Amino acid sequence: MKGRLLIAETPRHIGETVTIAGWVSVRRDHGKLIFLDIRDRSGSVQAIVLPSAGPAYEAAQEIRSEHVVAIEGLVKERPGGAEKAGSALGGIELEISAIRTISAPAETLPFEISVPELDLNLDTLLDHRTIALRNARLQAIFRIYSTMLSAYAARMRAADFLEIKTPKLVGSATEGGANFFTVNYFDRKAYLAQSPQFYKQAGISIFERVFEVGSVFRAEPHFTTRHVNEYVGLDAELGFISDFSEVMDELEATIKYVFAEIGKERASELALYGAALPADVPIPRLRLSEAVDILRESYGKEIEGGDIDAEGERMIGEYVKEKFGSDFVFLTHYPTALRPFYTMPSADDPSVTESFDLIYRGLEIASGGQRIHDYAQLSESIRSRGMNPDDFASYLDVFRYGCPPHGGWGLGSERIVQKLLGLGSIKEAILYPRDVKRLSP
Amino acid sequence: MKGRLLIAETPRHIGETVTIAGWVSVRRDHGKLIFLDIRDRSGSVQAIVLPSAGPAYEAAQEIRSEHVVAIEGLVKERPGGAEKAGSALGGIELEISAIRTISAPAETLPFEISVPELDLNLDTLLDHRTIALRNARLQAIFRIYSTMLSAYAARMRAADFLEIKTPKLVGSATEGGANFFTVNYFDRKAYLAQSPQFYKQAGISIFERVFEVGSVFRAEPHFTTRHVNEYVGLDAELGFISDFSEVMDELEATIKYVFAEIGKERASELALYGAALPADVPIPRLRLSEAVDILRESYGKEIEGGDIDAEGERMIGEYVKEKFGSDFVFLTHYPTALRPFYTMPSADDPSVTESFDLIYRGLEIASGGQRIHDYAQLSESIRSRGMNPDDFASYLDVFRYGCPPHGGWGLGSERIVQKLLGLGSIKEAILYPRDVKRLSP
Structure with missing residues (x-):
């Protein structure tokens, strides 16, 4: 995908508007703000969209977990208090200016994969192998x-x-x-x-x-x-x-x-x-x-x-x-x-x-x-x-x-x-x- | 095998006595001199044994093609006229001071493998695959x-x-x-x-x-x-x-x-x-x-x-x-x-x-x-x-x-x-x- 930046590279682009693409691991709607955790093969980053983003904010209403999206946004340093400990990308967030859904899931996952540790027995884990491996x-x-x-x-x-x-x-x-x-x-x-x-x-x-x-x-x-x-x-x-x-x-x-x-x-x-x-x-x-x-x-x-x-x-x-x-x-x-x-x-x-x-x-x-x-x-x-x-x-x-x-x-x-x-x-x-x-x- | 030198390394040891090990590709008996072409995974070199070598000369009488041998010998530059064109190791020969047979073949090969190009039809080539690959x-x-x-x-x-x-x-x-x-x-x-x-x-x-x-x-x-x-x-x-x-x-x-x-x-x-x-x-x-x-x-x-x-x-x-x-x-x-x-x-x-x-x-x-x-x-x-x-x-x-x-x-x-x-x-x-x-x- 032309023009795509890997998430792991975002810390070198603070203050710039970049395009990333990946899966939505988690979506949290805080009323005014919507938070999206986006993951790609290189890492994971938090993105936020404000009502002032207009169409992007509207689009974010429809986004759900495991949607595949391309996001344009401004790379910002996160305020110290909000930093996620232990994550190399915890110090970064993306302020979203545009969202495009590349692929929307037909269904929601049978279990939550964006947890630190999946709690599944071995048979379930292997029956749903491809899904579980999103973890x-x-x-x-x-x-x-x-x-x-x-x-x-x-x-x-x-x-x-x-x-x-x-x-x-x-x-x-x-x-x-x-x-x-x-x-x-x-x-x-x-x-x-x-x-x-x-x-x-x-x-x-x-x-x-x-x-x-x-x-x-x-x-x-x-x-x-x-x-x-x-x-x-x-x-x-x-x-x-x-x-x-x-x-x-x-x-x-x-x-x-x-x-x-x-x-x-x-x-x-x-x-x-x-x-x-x-x-x-x-x-x-x-x-x-x-x-x-x-x-x-x-x-x-x-x-x-x-x-x-x-x-x-x-x-x-x-x-x-x-x-x-x-x-x-x-x-x-x-x-x-x-x-x-x-x-x-x-x-x-x-x-x-x-x-x-x-x-x-x-x-x-x-x-x-x-x-x-x-x-x-x-x-x-x-x-x-x-x-x-x-x-x-x-x-x-x-x-x-x-x-x-x-x-x-x-x-x-x-x-x-x-x-x-x-x-x-x-x-x-x-x-x-x-x-x-x-x-x- | 401890103390073994790869044939490709012999040119860096001119004037030294070294031990090589490998297969005898060709044996040529010139009456007084016996020539042995020895190959290992790194290359091929000519070795000669003179009657003055005593036990090694006796041993060389028994050596045949495809014997696996360890040879101790003096690394020498070959006289210009005898140099084999096109071979990186053609400028080197080993004057043998000791030969040890590591493994003697039970039989002689069904066809000659030390030729530049094997002339076998595909079925014969594949029927005798392991032998042919000695070429x-x-x-x-x-x-x-x-x-x-x-x-x-x-x-x-x-x-x-x-x-x-x-x-x-x-x-x-x-x-x-x-x-x-x-x-x-x-x-x-x-x-x-x-x-x-x-x-x-x-x-x-x-x-x-x-x-x-x-x-x-x-x-x-x-x-x-x-x-x-x-x-x-x-x-x-x-x-x-x-x-x-x-x-x-x-x-x-x-x-x-x-x-x-x-x-x-x-x-x-x-x-x-x-x-x-x-x-x-x-x-x-x-x-x-x-x-x-x-x-x-x-x-x-x-x-x-x-x-x-x-x-x-x-x-x-x-x-x-x-x-x-x-x-x-x-x-x-x-x-x-x-x-x-x-x-x-x-x-x-x-x-x-x-x-x-x-x-x-x-x-x-x-x-x-x-x-x-x-x-x-x-x-x-x-x-x-x-x-x-x-x-x-x-x-x-x-x-x-x-x-x-x-x-x-x-x-x-x-x-x-x-x-x-x-x-x-x-x-x-x-x-x-x-x-x-x-x-x-």
Whole structure:
């Protein structure tokens, strides 16, 4: 829209008549004066219209919440007493000389969105997702999310990773079977990719270092606060590693960079949640077996089957926060039986693997490790799990012709924001989440 | 890998002993001397080993193509006569003092990859995709592609667009029916999103300006050089436009920025294809009806049904190149009947729309325009196409409560690179393409 000034720029135009455009968040009629709070993508400002404004005053009688308007007005400093504390634009108001309705709502909103905090249960929030997101506090989640995406890609590129895009439609349910959605693909079946694992391993055999930001589909019928059936994965894979600690080093540097960028770019959004960035201390690395001992000794919790459950992750999160002042912990050396067939067993104890999970404030946000790069070893690992290497022929081609030692991670983008802001459910960190019951809006 | 030097950095270490790691592209045994061409992600360099190197010379006897090796050697300037023309690293060679095989191939490659240009038909190329991509010229495609992704996102952010991620699993085949893949989603059907159209329109009702880089799925049984069934869409949508020329302005600025960045970052990759960047001239904008006249008058081609076919697009591409010196053209004002129901009809002639296609070197790479933002008008447009607005309830919610005028585009990422490099098929510009017959590797 030509001639439009963003609201955030109005303080530089005091004493000038400008045109802004946006939504009416609130309209207050004080008899003689009408107040309109106008918001655009840059911020929010109060505008007033006096009876002396003539046609503009008449027009303001018809204006309601969520009307989209263009307003011409004089930018003024607000008298000190009327200043809104805590708002960068609180010191400014617009004295309206003209109003034009760009788009009038057909209906009034089913609930009030111009409140500091919407009080809706999760289902209502998600049923009315697009409307609810008119609320500034909810928008903050996705402004932070956008910064996270850009910071992740920037850090990966700076470390010489090439961005790749790999197919989400795959011909076989490769990684071992369950939890794939099936797709009717012309005259046969396809599957939705559960991870870009095989393709990013192929990627390092070509480009050494690759990353991908892409859709991940999991057909698991979960009903938890931390699972959804479609999410955005932040994947990376790097070749020529000496051991899997280099993978953790790279992930640690990346995650710290991402949080630092969020802190720089999104301070006001973080403030809406009273959210603190994680402490910038080295991330402790504990063997899973040590964590199991800690849970038993310090929390009286027995772990069955070798893997730590969600409660155990929360406890270990508390433990490392208290002991190391860290919001994160790497749990390492998961049992071979609990990891996929491509995971590198430890040389000194093949019952465990050169693998890790990264826990952030008690929630697993990433999983990774070193992969087997030797063709014969990999074929044997497939056989040892009761599978047939012939079913993995094109994947095995990656290793048949010379592949360097490598590893990588899969990082869940939404969980990062969920835990940073203390959101009750991962679904709040997704614009339009998908779960067993929810495929819309 | 600790202590490893990238090959591209070797010229700064002349006279020093360094360690590099990479793949052996070529091994040439000259009796006394053995030559090894080593490549890593940064470049390629020649290494030589003399009998006097002892164990390293013995080891070099066993080395074959595609072995992954770590080499310790003295960086030397190559004698002038032996310099390889055209290679930045041609002036350098490594005199090997130690070789370690990191990973030995189980087999030799099915075809030679260390040639300037692979001579494989498309099916062979794609069947052996991961191997073929060891070829430097093929890799260049994806280095350029990666730069394109980053430049697109950078330009969008600079223009204040928020990056969003929208679901690829949708509950209804909304945009009018055909060409959706169906997914077995727990106890019901889901569909794979054919575009993020509805979600990015919702996005502008929240954030004003949004963009998305995401997977797009089309169930069309095409067998052409320009179609695939899964691709990566570069989408954008912006609110508060005065008219749809602002959408074209934004897209034009974006595409020019993307090409400029590719030119800056990927000069050597472009050179492998003898590829020239598009001329930096204003993109001409022709009404579709004008283009139809031009085709008839200058090319003797009659257009049936209003839309221009692939041959017509090629001819118009030639025409604007000759007449305006432009590699691009916007074709505008497509007939209402040929555009989706949400497309804004022109106020002065509702039989055409405020829409466009962007043609690059004779191929449509983007489609866009202004959308209907008025609730009543949009409901009527749905009805006029014989559909029921009730089936679009949550989409219509976006417009029920006040939505600004807006428009946007969908841009095909792979076609940009295809036409820039003059690739015969779009499939060459995709790491692992998907078509009616191909779901692997």
